[in-house]
Amino acid sequence: MITLEKISKRVGARTLFEDVSFTFDEGRYGLTGPNGSGKSTLLKIIMGVEPATSGIVTLPKKVGFLKQRIEDFRDFTVIDTVIMGNNRLWNAMAERDKLYEEEMTDAIGMRLGELEEIIADEDGYSAESEAEVLLAGMGLPEEYYRKKMHEIPTDRQFRVLLCQALFGNPQALLLDEPTNHLDLDSISWLEQFLHNYKGTLVVVSHDRHFLNSICTHIADIDYETIITYPGNYDAMLVTKTSVRSRAEDENKAKEKKISQLKEFVAKFGAGTRASQVQSRIREINRLQPLELKKSNIQRPYVRFPVPEKQSGQVVLKAEDLYFGYGGEPVIKKFSCEIHRGDKIAVIGNNGRGKTTLLKLLAGKLQLEKGKLAPGHGLDIGYFPQNHGEVLNKHTKETAFDWLKSKKDIIFDQDVRGVLGKMLFGGDDAFKPLSALSGGEAARLILGGLILTGPNTLILDEPNNHLDLEAVSALAWGLEDFKGTAIVATHDRELINGFATKIIALEEDGIHIHAGPLEEYLEKRKAALKK
Numbered sequence: 321m322i323t324l325e326k327i328s329k330r331v332g333a334r335t336l337f338e339d340v341s342f343t344f345d346e347g348r349y350g351l352t353g354p355n356g357s358g359k360s361t362l363l364k365i366i367m368g369v370e371p372a373t374s375g376i377v378t379l380p381k382k383v384g385f386l387k388q389r390i391e392d393f394r395d396f397t398v399i400d401t402v403i404m405g406n407n408r409l410w411n412a413m414a415e416r417d418k419l420y421e422e423e424m425t426d427a428i429g430m431r432l433g434e435l436e437e438i439i440a441d442e443d444g445y446s447a448e449s450e451a452e453v454l455l456a457g458m459g460l461p462e463e464y465y466r467k468k469m470h471e472i473p474t475d476r477q478f479r480v481l482l483c484q485a486l487f488g489n490p491q492a493l494l495l496d497e498p499t500n501h502l503d504l505d506s507i508s509w510l511e512q513f514l515h516n517y518k519g520t521l522v523v524v525s526h527d528r529h530f531l532n533s534i535c536t537h538i539a540d541i542d543y544e545t546i547i548t549y550p551g552n553y554d555a556m557l558v559t560k561t562s563v564r565s566r567a568e569d570e571n572k573a574k575e576k577k578i579s580q581l582k583e584f585v586a587k588f589g590a591g592t593r594a595s596q597v598q599s600r601i602r603e604i605n606r607l608q609p610l611e612l613k614k615s616n617i618q619r620p621y622v623r624f625p626v627p628e629k630q631s632g633q634v635v636l637k638a639e640d641l642y643f644g645y646g647g648e649p650v651i652k653k654f655s656c657e658i659h660r661g662d663k664i665a666v667i668g669n670n671g672r673g674k675t676t677l678l679k680l681l682a683g684k685l686q687l688e689k690g691k692l693a694p695g696h697g698l699d700i701g702y703f704p705q706n707h708g709e710v711l712n713k714h715t716k717e718t719a720f721d722w723l724k725s726k727k728d729i730i731f732d733q734d735v736r737g738v739l740g741k742m743l744f745g746g747d748d749a750f751k752p753l754s755a756l757s758g759g760e761a762a763r764l765i766l767g768g769l770i771l772t773g774p775n776t777l778i779l780d781e782p783n784n785h786l787d788l789e790a791v792s793a794l795a796w797g798l799e800d801f802k803g804t805a806i807v808a809t810h811d812r813e814l815i816n817g818f819a820t821k822i823i824a825l826e827e828d829g830i831h832i833h834a835g836p837l838e839e840y841l842e843k844r845k846a847a848l849k850k
Contacts, residue, residue, distance in 0.1 A: 321345055322366060322492055322520055324546075327375035329361060336361060338544045340375070344492075348514060348521040350531040350553055353541035354618060355759040355787045359524045362541070363494050366522075380520075382406070384490035386498055390477040394470040398460070401469055401480050402451035406488030409442035442488070454483040457509040458502075459669065475501040475670050486513065492520040499527045500784075503669040504810055504841075528553055528788055528813040553788070578604050619789040620763055621741040622797030627775035631660050632696030635776055635804045636681060642689035643676055650676045654690075654830050656823070658804065660775075665815040665837060666808040668825030674808040675705055675780055677825070681806060682778045701774030705781045705808075707761040710768075713754040719764050720749045726768045735771070742767040758785030766794070775803040783811045792817075812837065 322344040329336040336358035351359050364370035366377050367385050384405055393401045404410045416435045419428050439445070455465060458479040464472050469480065478501040485495060499507050507530060514521060514534045522539070525531055531538075531553040538549045538556035549556040581600045634657055641654040650673040658664065658681075666674050679685040680692065682702040704710060711722065724735045739749045742763040756764065762785050769777060777798075783791045795817025798805050806823075809815060815837045822833040822840045833840040 321378075321380065322522065323378040324366070325376040325378070327362075327365065327377070328373045329358060329365065330373050331361075335544055337541070337546070340545050342539070342546045342548070344520050344522055344539070346518070346520055347536045348517070348534050349523070349548075350535040350538045350556075351522055351524045351541065352531070352538055352553065352556070352788065354789055355757065355785075357541045359541060360496050362546075363496050363522065363524065366494060380491035382408075382488065382490045382492075384485040384487070384493040386485040386495045387481050388496070390469065390474065390481060393477075393481070394468065396469055397466055398455065398469060398472065398480050399448055399451050399465050402454060402483045402487050403447050405484035405486070405490075406442055406447075409439060409444050409447060409488065412438040412442070413444060413447075451483065451487060454486055455480070457506070457513065458483055459506045459509075473671070479506070482510075490519065493517065493522070495521070495523040495525075497524060497526065499525055499530050499810070501670065502810065504667060504812070505669065507810065507812075526783065526786060526788055526791060527811055528791065529811070529816075531788075532813075618743050620743050620766075620793050622766060622770070622790075622793040623741075624770055624777065624797055624801045624803070625773040626802045627699065627773055629697050629699055629775060631698050631775045631804065633660050634658070634695045635660055635662070635698060636695060637693040638681070638690065639692075640690040641677075641680060641687060641692060643673075643680060643685060643687060651680065651830075656832055658806065660695075660804055661802075662804050662806075662821055663798065663801075663818050664806045664821045664823055665819035666806060666823045666825070667810070667815070667837070669827075672825035672827075674825055677823075677830075678778050678780045678806065678808055698776060699774045700776045700778055701769040701772060703765050703769065703777070703779040703782045705784065707758070707765060710765060711753050711756070711761055713756070715753065717753050718750045719744055719753065719756065719760075722753060723764065723767055723771060726772050730771070738767045738771050741770070759787060759790065762786050763790065777801065777803065777805045777807070779805070779807045779809075781809055782807065783809055783814050 324340055324342045327340045327342075328338050351362065353359050361370060363385075365372045366379070367383070368377070393404075396404070403413070412435045416432060416439070419432055419435075422428060443450070452462075452465060456462075460476055460479060464476065469477050472480075482495075482498055485493065498510060502510065507527070511530065511533050514523075521534075523531075523534070533552075535552045536550075538551070538553055540547050540549065540556060540560065547560075549559050551559075581604050584596075584600050585604075636658040638657075639655050641651055642649065643651045654677070666677060668674050676685065680687060682700055684702065702710075719739065720735060723739060724730060724732070736749060744751070744760070744764070744767075751760070753761075762782060766782065782794060786794065791811060791814055795814050798807065798818035805818065807814075807818070819837060820835070822831075822835070822837055824831045824833065824840060824844075826844075833843065
């Protein structure tokens with residue numbers, strides 16, 4: 321159980337929470353709210369990493385927390401980093417190992433006995449095997465286990481930190497974006513692990529499918545407080561919308577009644593019906609509408625225009641594409657035809673070459689072997705996973721300047737219109753690129769694609785840094801798009817929202833499936849059983 325008592329948090333003039341009292345009981349809570357609403361801040365307050373403006377937090381003894389700073393563990397082995405998830409055990413093991421290096425005395429012998437008791441109490445003698453089970457579930461190969469953290473790929477280091485949070489049977493578990501850096505297989509494993517977890521789970525995620533799969537409750541940050549809803553994310557949306565709609569309807573009914581009563585008071589206020597007038601005035605005071613705080617939820621309007629220039633029926637034709645790094649092939653013998661109107665999701669474990677494939681198709685990498693033929697009238701709009709490839713944050717250029725530069729002839733009001741749809745209202749339109757958050761940068765790049773109107777979109781993990789509302793808007797925009805879309809993503813809700821074809825980069829090669837994701841996954845599962 322995690323208890324918050326009168327928690328307030330202000331950042332400058334902005335209030336994130338005001339006198340919030342809330343209890344996370346045993347169960348699996350999704351902590352939701354748009355970017356900037358304070359989800360990560362609240363987790364840091366709970367863990368004592370960041371102070372609240374006021375209020376008290378009460379925690380159980382053993383809490384697992386997903387840390388974000390991989391550099392703090394660069395010189396520790398992978399196994400040791402995972403075991404650090406149990407502070408009491410790790411400290412006892414570290415002290416024991418240090419004492420064994422010293423000359424034995426009675427005092428040291430007594431202390432070693434105490435430490436061995438702590439290690440036994442914390443199941444320390446099975447710690448390495450427990451850590452290995454977690455690492456295997458996260459898809460880390462065994463040869464990584466004894467390596468130092470800085471010796472393995474960055475995305476795998478984040479997986480190790482997730483294993484660290486899960487290690488040691490914590491009574492409460494706080495996870496901030498745990499599916500980042502995970503592929504579909506690892507996400508499925510994590511879902512199963514969390515389903516079996518007994519304790520209090522609080523998770524922040526922009527993966528709607530993940531939240532729907534694991535959550536028993538949603539704790540939604542809105543209206544400067546936290547409101548809990550039973551069920552998963554989709555159930556919360558239905559309940560929240562209906563509650564707000566009902567409150568707004570009640571206020572409208574009250575306002576209408578008040579208007580009628582005021583007419584009566586104005587008409588007979590100076591007449592002989594004084595008692596009736598006073599009765600109406602009392603009724604007006606009683607009927608005052610509830611003050612409804614403004615919701616902080618905002619959804620961008622993502623609609624890609626109908627392309628002015630249509631591509632040919634065959635958009636791209638690839639024959640035996642080959643590309644590698646340092647002599648190691650990443651893409652080999654890949655052939656396909658992409659047709660006008662195809663909506664393709666590119667999936668596969670990290671490191672399999674999704675980004676490389678998209679860069680080849682977008683013409684951002686030079687082929688080593690094979691042939692890639694663009695179709696007639698092809699006009700590609702590219703969204704890179706690394707926003708810095710298109711946004712130079714080392715200049716004084718503003719969001720408005722960058723967007724206006726995307727088109728030769730464009731009116732300022734058209735630029736402001738697109739910025740407004742991407743939630744850059746007022747002075748936010750003139751934010752320097754260097755000051756943009758990850759979510760703002762992603763929305764700005766999408767705004768550039770909306771403004772230029774290409775007939776083929778190639779998007780590499782566009783949902784990274786976007787909140788749930790923005791990912792939903794992107795899915796609708798892709799589904800409605802009248803051109804061709806090729807999108808690499810691990811977000812199943814996004815894939816299910818637009819994709820009619822799958823390109824899957826698997827261990828045994830690249831597979832193309834004409835159909836939705838769930839159909840491909842069932843087909844793959846059946847093939848693996850044979």
